[in-house]
Amino acid sequence: MITLKAGRERSRGDARDHVAAAHAGIGMGPLKRISLYSLRHPFQASLAIGATIVASILQLSIPRLLGQAIDQTQTVLSVAGEGAQEALIWTAAILLLVSVARGGFTLVQNYFSESVGHHVGYELRLAFYDKVQRLSYSYHDRVHSGDLITIGLLDLDGLRMFFATGLVRTVLLAVLIGVGAWMLLSTDLLLGFLALSFVPFVAWRSSVAQLTLRATWLILQEKLSVLTRVMEENLGGIRVVRAFSGQKFELRKFDVASTDALELAHQRVMVRVKNTSMMTFSFFVAMGLVLWVGGNKVIAGEISVGTLASFLTFMTILQMPVRQLGLMVNSYARASTCGERFYAFLDAPVEIEDKPEAVPLEISKGVLRFEDVHFTYPGASVPTLNGISFEAHAGQTIGIVGAPGSGKSTLAHLIPRFYDVTAGRVTLDGQDVRDVTLASLRRSVAVVQQDTFLFTTTIENNIAYGDPWAKDRKIERAAESAQLHNYIMGLPAAYDTVVGERGVSLSGGQRQRLSIARSLVLKPAVMVFDDSTAAIDAGTEHRIRSAIRRFASDRVTMIIAHRLSSLMHADTILFLEDGRIVERGSHEELLALGGKYRALYDLQTRPTDDLEAAQ
Amino acid sequence: MSVVQEDERDVAAFPGQRPPRASVGSHRVEEEVFGKAYDPKTVRRIWAYVKPYRLKIYLSVAAVLVFTATQLAIPLIIGNAIDTGLVAGGDPAALTWAVGAFAIAVLFNFAASWVQETQVGQVAEHVLFDMRRAMFAQLQAVSLSYMDKTEVGRLMSRLQGDVNSMQEFLETSVISVGDLVLLFGIVAVLLSLDPWLGLLTLITMPVLFIIRIFWLPPAKRAFWAAHETNSLTAGAMAEGINGVRTVQNLDRQKVNFDLYDDKAYHNLRTQLTGSKYAQVMVPIVDSLTGISMATVVVVGGAMVLNGNLQVGVIVAFLFYIQRFFDPIRSLTMQYSIMQRAMTSGRRIIEVMDLPTVIEDKPGAISLTGAMDGSVEFRDVVFGYDPKRPVLKNVSFKVNPGETVAVIGPTGSGKTSAMALVHRFYEVQSGAVVVGGHDVRDITQESLGEQVAMVLQEPFLFTGTIFENIRYNKASATRDDVIAAAKAVGAHDFIARFANGYDTMLEQRGSNLSLGQRQLLSFARALVADAKILVLDEATANIDSYTERQIQKALEILLAGRTGMVIAHRLATIRGADRIIVLQNGEKIEEGNHDQLMELGGLYSKLYNMNYSSFDDIPDEMVAQANAKAAST
Known part of the structure; x- marks a missing residue:
């Protein structure tokens, strides 16, 4: 049992304000509208975005520091001396500091972008619920209740998460890839190109995969709902099924629906596997190239081992976020379609309302x-x-x-x-x-x-x-x-x-x-x-x-x-x-x-x- | 009622606050999710469903091992390359060897991840579908007395939610094997590279482990609370949508909005708490990583300085540290998944083990259309609860081709008698004999083919009208279906639909009126073409026009068949060859209309009250009639 805190601690006006705010922006595109709406929490939103920028820059500095440390151990081989040890301790201290700070900023980034999402979700839910209760019979006659539930649950979710999975992730990827590329390319142009060579490929594959998975997910949901219906009707109508000895017939119906869904589920597994395997592979190929070309450069004395090591760690850092590019693309696609449906509902005209000058009914004679x-x-x-x-x-x-x-x-x-x-x-x-x-x-x-x-x-x-x-x-x-x-x-x-x-x-x-x-x-x-x-x-x-x-x-x-x-x-x-x-x-x-x-x-x-x- | 007086005071003290008797949606999610993490009995039973795919499982475990090995090898290769050739003026051949080794490791990595992911993913899907099918098939045979007591929704959550959490468990458990190997692999490699540096670096690992052990229970509670409030809020929303007409009708919008706000706001708070718990691990892991890296840099660096360690080892160490904490994270998460899967597994097995009570005898005979179509009750005693029989020594015979109306007040046992003809339940003593055979000696399938049944509430399936009338009679042609629809008078309204017989019935025929659904269920029984028809006449009030059509259809349905009708309408009763009057589980009168009228018992008293339906007669008048009948 959940104890509900009475609303005394919050003023009732808040909820009504949220509802009113959700209705603002009629006529805007859904992405613009939800972005502006998310910014209704300017403090949290700017903290999230600011922290994202700082955290990704800190993260990018880690490979640099590691490379520097390696070079410090290398140089001392020839120069040797007390200074080298001291330099290592300094590097280690900075490394520790940067790691802790990065952790802290990532916490802020993640927490506040989720928090914006939860707040937006809460507010949109209120607006949705209010609208459901306001729309008159003729609207509810027209629109199936199942469709409304989908809008209120799934579409609303797609919208509320857009800030975290779409906007913040865009900033994150822009900084990581942008600054990272600049750092790599400015250090060594050829090696930089090789190290980044997997980025466009992975970005492309992951976007394609996500969009395919999203499209097939919708079909899969439909197939699964057919399966659900077959099971539900069978159990609900069990007397009819038994009265007509329809058990075998029902099992066949189940099998048809089930196999259908199973096949698609298999396909989806294959899409996922094919893409993740290819993405990993392309990443490793790039890494191998960096190792080879970079190794030759080290032998030729053009770069230090530390630089090579920093390139390789750079790549491991970039790998995860680049894979998430697909999720980002998906988030835009989802927010856009979900938003269209959600806002169409929210903007639907209410046919029966109080007139502005409406007065309470007075019953006298009846x-x-x-x-x-x-x-x-x-x-x-x-x-x-x-x-x-x-x-x-x-x-x-x-x-x-x-x-x-x-x-x-x-x-x-x-x-x-x-x-x-x-x-x-x-x-x-x-x-x-x-x-x-x-x-x-x-x-x-x-x-x-x-x-x-x-x-x-x-x-x-x-x-x-x-x-x-x-x-x-x-x-x-x-x-x-x-x-x-x-x-x-x-x-x-x-x-x-x-x-x-x-x-x-x-x-x-x-x-x-x-x-x-x-x-x-x-x-x-x-x-x-x-x-x-x-x-x-x-x-x-x-x-x-x-x-x-x-x-x-x-x-x-x-x-x-x-x-x-x-x-x-x-x-x-x-x-x-x-x-x-x-x-x-x-x-x-x-x-x-x-x-x-x-x-x-x-x-x-x-x-x-x-x-x-x-x- | 148990509302304390205080509530009322509260109301007076805080006008505008929540009313005492109002809520939206329900207050709790019923099912408990976390239990024992390992239950050998459950595992054994579930393994039976995994077993057919065990080769694939072994293969993917092997692939996971290879995959983990390559993950372990890559930093080593890089470190080694640095140490053998990567100095200014070093040996290019050593580099070529290293790159070659790297390429081989990558190829293995690619192949292994491909095999592992395809195999695991597909096996998990297969097991999921197999289990669901086994449960579904079991439910087709489970005794009706169980089904009567069980909500469809509860069964559906077995068939869906529980099966899904088993799937999740299967998918992740193979990967956990890899995590476990990776964990030990990293420890082993680090210690073998340099025991001293390895130990120092690994110190952070148990620290994280301990932190997570303390973190997990409250975190799990927070995640569960977030999940729970989320589904409660969703439930309240769904209720608001489904009941919107009533809400508007009774002007509850304002109250509901506030109550919903409470729920949604509470959900917001638990979600935020959940986020806090999830995110607090980030800086901890990052700090521990930082400590390990700093250790390697300072201690390892010093060792390199002293010439005790090669720089490549440091590079390898740094690579390992980046991946260090992943396995710990997923392994601790796996524990919760396992707990959930065990609970689900237990519930799945419960369904699989449901008693089927009614099974075909070995050597049961198959009833054919050649049997005479008689139905006989011989001293039947039956009760859902053996101590309280619903039918007490009931005997009667329905001759081939005869229509018998069974009547009696509510609770007289009419419906149970009908269910026994179809052997939905087992008699306690006596026997139900169909076509000269005890129903217990006949296969259930053939019994179902020879005894058609029309239930009081017509149940239609989503699908076309054609599919609904034909149902499982695959041999019925379109003409048969149309002929049946015409015979019962359903053809006219079907033909009026734009798609005729191919019209889709939305949500079990909610686009049809009750009378129309009734007619379709008649047509379905007609197409089934059984020798015996058992029918429970609808009591609900249908408009008089449709009512007449149904009466006509009934005559056609019964023509040439043995009929047992639980009748409510006088017209139906008058049309029967014989009438059996049941009361309190006993047969009290039997005969045709004229005979019973002459007898002057309960039937004649009720008939003389001149109601169009026996159900319309108020209880107290039945009692009066009873008293009168008893006195004569």
Whole structure:
């Protein structure tokens, strides 16, 4: 269990500032935007970059010092004397100092570039999370949740690491290769060229390898996700598999997916091996050349042994960073594609927001009105709702029936502004829902949805989701009304039982009852049951209805259902067809009318064979 | 409920702070990762999967040794070259020899690294896939009573996470062999070059070793905390995305943002701590390297001055020092990898060892389409918990071609009876007889071919509609599939899709309505063309239009087959040849509709209540009917 420090030590404003800052820079390229954003931490960023420069220069001086030491031992052979020993001690002291300093500066470099990355990650995560919660239903209808998770996890990671793996590494490589080359070439042009000859080759191979590996990695992920899906569906549908004796068939499916992924994994191993082996080889070839040509130069008396040794150690120092050039190139590529996706998400327009002059909703009488409401889903050509008008007062129950696709749920979703009307208006006590704040509106309107999402937490917290300050008694009462209390008390940890993805799984009916309890806690002015009792048996539904009737006097209740027994007690029933109200009235009135409602009623109450016999 | 009064005070004292009953995501990552680093039993079992590739493993170990040897040789060659010829006016032939030796060492190095990396990488991949397949195959046979209790997610983490950490272990362990050899090789070479200088230089090695031993436990904790908070933050984010509609519905955005901020901020802190632990080793290693280099320069230099040592040895020493600490670093890391792999290995073996309970008898017979298609329960006693039987001495017979409706209140044992026909579970006593044979004498595969099953919740697979209807009946042609779809009345809606039968079903058919999924599962059963059909009618409310279509499809499905239907709808029950009423695991009534009505028992009482579905009848009314039936 992780104890969370309460936010008192930080001011809440910070988080909001981060969110605002992440939105800055619309229209910039992703690399520029993330670079500027990373520089929001100027102190850490400049420490990281400064330390990088110092550390790499210190590192480059080590081969020099070593060469110098070797030469000092050499010269004394001929000159001999006390001075030589002293000089060696000096060199050693400087060497030690440089090593310690380099270590220190590398620490600063690594720590602060990672730190910038972690801070940027934290801030972008907040901005991402905020945006997810802000974007309206129509966005979430369009974009698959799996894709959003990818953006929030992988793309965000690619972006946040860009400072360390892209920018800082660029500085590091520029200094190491630039200064190193200058030092080598200025010492001995030919030997310098030979010593550096592996650099372009390794740089090229490592970039190619990284880019290839990245491209195949994406394909591999896809193949592995196919494999995952095969396994997951097999285990989830194990009864179907067994019922049809499909085990062998499933194993074949697994093998196809598995072999596919295995082959690609093999290919990737080969790409990696081929490139690392070639890079090492080219490095050693260059080293051999330096040894040979340099050795001849030593024999010819052109350079000292110490210089040769310093060239060789130079090369060992350069080898690792040059290999990382590929990682740097990859980091740019990744940050650029990840950034494009991430910022496209962050910049997506929010369709439903508070108007600047929005005021909190004020509930007085509790009158819900639909005034000639029209609604067309974005991108759809046919309107879903076509001139809906009705009025409901507190204490009334409105029933809505109709064939699938007739617009029942859509109608309900317009009240809490999950979508905005295309024409006409929805009002609560005379206030257009678009003129009031979303927070106040949604607290007054509860929609019990068909599918209940359970959060991974206790039942208690799930019921109190809309009012996390609710008292025990209130939660229990809501559960009692939803006919869930007895079931909860039978669970091992009662109200503290964890449900959701990692907890106890509830049946469809239990979930729906929990969802009802969740809405009851809010004591809303308008309560909509959107086919939310389909999985609850009629008896329990009846008990729920009588339990909540006591509180129904000061709210509008709207019931959408297929089962007529769920809504036949409603004060007014609206029969929807193609987005229009074709019949309206009480159950008795509609039966007497002998229209579509009557036909549906007959269909449901009399067994099919009787009906067909009657026809 | 166990919320203390203090919480409430807290709330009052700090308005605007975290609410007492709110959280985002879960609070802990369940699985423990670090255990014993070596467990012989686990190693033995895992070795069974590595064994088929042992030649490749031996080869790569050999390659690693060669590779390490060349790494050791190169500084020696360079040092030697310096000493034999590299002075002004020295012998060029000696240099040529040295360069030649260098070239040979490099070639060996190249070949060895190639062999080692390709072999190790591929073996690790192979072992990974083999293990995963073995686990998957095992899960196909594991008894359903285990599967009922186990979450899919938990199994998936066995099949993925655990298998991956085994792969990582295999890959790194061969390399560790090289590290170990390199470590001892460097020590040996340094001591043999010059024991005194060697010892002085090597002093830093145990120092680093000791530092790392003290550093490792807190560092590991820090890394683990960073990992854990990271996945918790990711989990909270995923929950925020998946539950976004509910969040907006209940206006929880502000609270959630603050709670998420807490989690993300905590993650930031642990990540920074992790970075500190990781980076603190850098200056330590660099300083120790510096000390060793300075030692060589001062002490070695003095020895060269006195003529006790050749300068080439110093060069070789300096080269070795550069690589000195790498093996120690990777070897200590390897320890954690090993711990993790052992834990994973144990969990993998747990899956491999799951009981399969239901297995084919030796000499089990194969049921063919020639059997009569009868189903008989003979004094069946069955319970998931042997002490609490769900079915108590139930006997009945379904004749070939007959449709029997099994009805009864929740908990009466209907669903269990159906599962027994397919031998999902073993009876405690009595027997289930299909086609004249005890199901325990029949191969499970042939039983599955002759008994088709339609579950209450239609389960579809990702794939095209065609693939879903055909499922594993490879002999079914496209025409068969279309004919089946037409028969159950699914053809019309399928044809309306732009790609018809080749339409992909997203996420198990979430682009279809429940009724449509039901019809597809009917078509699938029809294509399976089994003699016996076991069906659990859906209870969920489907709109009345689709409902009628399903009723018609059911008739077609049952025509010419033996049918056992757990029925909820009156229409289905009326259409059955015979009705069996179960209550509390016992058969209480049996007969056709008219007979049962005449009997005046529970069935007739319920029927007379005039509900369209038996499930719609409230419990207390069932109890009333029961009481009445008992009194008559």
